[in-house]
Amino acid sequence: MTNGGxxxxxxxxxxxNFNNDKPKNIYWQYRVETASIKWLDNDTVIVNNVELDVPNDTYDYRRN
Known part of the structure; x- marks a missing residue:
């Protein structure tokens, strides 16, 4: 969770954080205070009911 002030x-x-590469933002949802995170397997994560295939998928509330 982030707080912008x-x-x-x-x-x-x-x-x-993947393979010692630079950290990558994969999920960003504004006006939310909690996160539910579940890994389905090594490549699939669900964050607040948004399924992502990592490391390629991302979710950004401004674009979805």
């Missing part, structure tokens, strides 16, 4: 709402941001 007094002028913004809470957000949930998911970051993937």
């Amino acid at each position: 007094a002028t913004t709402s809470y957000a949930v941001r998911g970051e993937l």
Whole structure:
């Protein structure tokens, strides 16, 4: 969860650390205070009912 201060709402941001590469944001949802995370297998994660195939898929509330 991230907090941008007094002028913004809470957000949930998911970051993937994969194969010693630079960390990659894979999930960002604004105005959410909690995250439900479930790994289905080594390549599939569900974050707040959004299924992602990592490391390629991403979810950003501004684009979806």
